[in-house]
Amino acid sequence: MSTLSFKQFIAEGGLSRAVRNSMQRNTAQLTANRGNVSSAENKAKNRELGKRVRSLGYGYKKVEGKYAEKDEKTGETKTVREPSIVVNAPKKKFRTFKKQMKRLGKEYNQDSIITKKGKKDAILNPTARRAGTKGMRLGQVKPNRPNPYGETKVKNKSYSYGN
Numbered sequence: 001m002s003t004l005s006f007k008q009f010i011a012e013g014g015l016s017r018a019v020r021n022s023m024q025r026n027t028a029q030l031t032a033n034r035g036n037v038s039s040a041e042n043k044a045k046n047r048e049l050g051k052r053v054r055s056l057g058y059g060y061k062k063v064e065g066k067y068a069e070k071d072e073k074t075g076e077t078k079t080v081r082e083p084s085i086v087v088n089a090p091k092k093k094f095r096t097f098k099k100q101m102k103r104l105g106k107e108y109n110q111d112s113i114i115t116k117k118g119k120k121d122a123i124l125n126p127t128a129r130r131a132g133t134k135g136m137r138l139g140q141v142k143p144n145r146p147n148p149y150g151e152t153k154v155k156n157k158s159y160s161y162g163n
Contacts, residue, residue: 014154024119025089027087029065029087029114030049030104030108030113030114031049031065031085032048032108033082034109035080036073045108046083049085058087059088060085060088061088063083063086064081064152066153094118102125102127111126111130112128114161121137121138122137124136143159144159145159147160
């Protein structure tokens with residue numbers, strides 16, 4: 001058994017752990033935020049989403065997501081930063097996990113969610129008609145590599161998906 005220094009222990013909760021989980025485990029990224037809703041309402045909905053995820057038996061980590069969101073009124077696409085969560089799931093139940101996460105994305109009026117099965121590529125799954133009907137393969141996790149279409153920030157470091 002190896003021991004970790006205090007700095008290593010603290011870092012374990014950050015980017016390195018999120019990247020390692022994304023490379024090896026079933027994960028999903030989602031949020032309850034919407035650009036056309038007040039900050040207080042978004043905060044309450046995200047808190048509720050976290051409780052729903054826990055009630056399904058999954059753990060999660062709070063992160064900040066960056067995503068291109070289409071405005072429903074004007075049709076313009078703009079990049080938004082929003083509090084999100086990364087959910088970790090058991091290896092054997094990916095199909096059920098993916099269905100549950102997509103259902104939550106739809107329930108919280110999201111365009112899409114990201115799911116990743118173990119060591120396979122991440123998939124951007126549409127959860128609303130406005131985002132299309134077919135998932136898009138994003139690739140493997142890339143730490144410290146910005147992506148114009150979206151990235152995830154853990155504390156002050158980020159990762160994205162790509163080939």
